[in-house]
Each structure stands twice: as C-alpha cells, then as structure tokens.
Amino acid sequence: MSRYLEVTDIDYVPAGVKLTEPLIIRASAIIDGRCKREIGVKTYTERIPLTDSQRGHLSYYPVLDLLSAKGRPTQGAFGNFFGSPEFEPIDNLNIIDVDKEIGSVWCGQSPFGSPYKEVEVSYTSGWEIIPDKVKVACGLLIGQMATNPNSNVKSKKDFDYSIEYFGNNMITPEIADLLSEFELRSFR
Template sequence: MSRYLEVTDIDYVPVSVKLTEPLIIRASAIIDGKCKREIGVKAYTERIRLTDAQRGHLSYYPVVDVLNAKGRPTQGILGNFFGSPNFETIDDLSIIDVDKEIGTIWCGHSPFGSAYEELEVSYTSGWDIIPDKVKVACGLLIGQMSTNPNTNVKSKKDFDYSIEYFGNNMITPEIADLLSEFELRSFR
C-alpha cells in the first residue's frame, strides 16, 4: 500500500487540515490510480520482444536495477530443427544495457552467437525518495477530501431529496499537471 506523505508532513497540506492515516492512504491510492503505477520502488517481471537491432523497452521507469533475466534465442544449437528454443537464464547481466532513465534495453547475443528475440526481465523501478511534486499532489487531494467528507457529491437538495454527483475523478488539472511525468506510458 502506497503512502506518499507521513502524518508529520504538514507542510504539504492546507493549514486547517488535520493530516490522518486514512486521508494519506486514500490520496495515495488516487495517485496510484492516476499514474497506473506505484511511485516508490517496486519489483516487476515482464517479457519484452526485441527488435532486429536487439532493442526493447521496459514498461516501468526509471529503472533502479536489473535483478535477473532470461532470454529466448532466435535459434538453438541445432538451429530451429527441433522448434523454437526455450528461455535460458542469462548469467552474465553485463550483456544487457539499460537506459535507466527511460527504460530502453539492449541485449547482446546468446553464448552460442544467436540473437535473442524475447527477454524476461526482473527489475526494480521507481523513486527511492518520493518527489516533491507527488507530495504536493497528495497534499492537494487531502485538502479536497478534508473539506468535503463525501467527495463525490456535488450538491444536495433536502426539499425534494435529490443528490447530484460529480464524475468519478478527483484529479484537477493542477494535480494532473503535477503527476504527468510519473504516469505509465506504453511504448508498445
């Protein structure tokens, strides 16, 4: 469960707001939903196809570290006589080059000289220290939630018992702008 603020981080919320654990957890969950990922460091495993130039792209970035990898070569020792080869563990991770900032990956050849067509990579991705933009967005969301306990209600009319609801999105344009660089973007 993500937590992008601590109860002691009162600098990120309006003065009149009392920072509580449930508000922090709700706001952090909204941020995770908007970004389609956790902002903190988390481990991922994914399979990626490589181009003819032995390049691919990991979904989550920035990449902190590549933990292990398996590759499926285009050909086995006997070519493709017995079918496509299985995944094999890549013991020497130095043949994998990762641009950690944007998640682009390049891989050398298998021990038998064949190029890899697909990789299964286990890696960690995210930010060790939660960026200030995420903390500010979390504080803004907490400010919205604390002023209106039922955040989805736009207006109530007691005379005829009607309730008008907002949409299901609490992300204002300001919050969306703060979180834009942390959103998951697919390169595939």
C-alpha cells in the same frame, strides 16, 4: 500500499487540515490510480519483445537495478530443428544494456551467437525518496477530501435518498500537472 506522506508532513497540506492515516492512504491510492503505478521502489518482472536490432523497452522507469534475466533466442544450438527454443537464463547481465532513465533495453547475443527475440527481465523501478511534486499533489488531494468529504457530489436528495455525482475524478488540472512526469506511458 503506498503512503506518500507521513502524519508529520503538515507542510504539504493546506492550513487547518488535520493529516490522518486514512486520508493519506486514500490520497496515495488516487495518485497510484492516476499514474498507473506506485511511485516508490517496486520489483517488476516482464517479458519484452526485441526488435531485429535487439532493442526493447521496459514499462516502468526509472530503472534502479537489473536483478535477473532470461532470453528466448531466435535459434537454438541446432537451429530450429527441434522446435523453437525455450527461455534460458542469462547469467551474464552485462550483455543487457539498460538506459535507466527511460527504460530502453539493448540485448547482446545468446551463447550460441543467435540474437534473442524476447527477454524476461526482473528489475526494480521507482523513486527511493518520494519527489516533492508527488507530496504536494498528495497534500492537495488530502485538502480536497478533508474540507469536503463529498467533493464529487453534485446534488443530494434526502427524501428519496438519491445522489448525483459530477464525475469520477478528483484530479484537478494542477494535480495532473504535478503528476504528469510520473505517469506510466506505454512504449509498445
């Protein structure tokens, strides 16, 4: 569970708003939903197809560390005589070049000289120190939730217990702008 603020981080919330654990957890969950990922460091394992030039792209970046990899070569030691080769461990991770800032991958050849057509990579991604933009966005969300717990309610009728909502999004344009560089963008 993500937590992008601590109860002591009162500089990030509007004046007069009391910072509580439930508000921090709710705001952090909204940020994770908007960005479609956790901002903190997390381990991912994914299979990525490689182009003919042995290039691919990891989904989550920045990449902090490459932990392990397996590859499926286009051909085995005996070609494809015994069927398509299975995934095999890549012991030398130096044959995989990762641009850690944007997650692009280049992979070398298999031990038999055949290029890989797909790799399965385990890696860590995220920010070790939560960026200030995320903390500010979290504080703005907490300010919205604390001042009006039903900020998404358009009208409420107590007689027949009906509630009409504006929409399902608490992300204002200002918060969206703060979080834009942390959102997951698919390259596939």
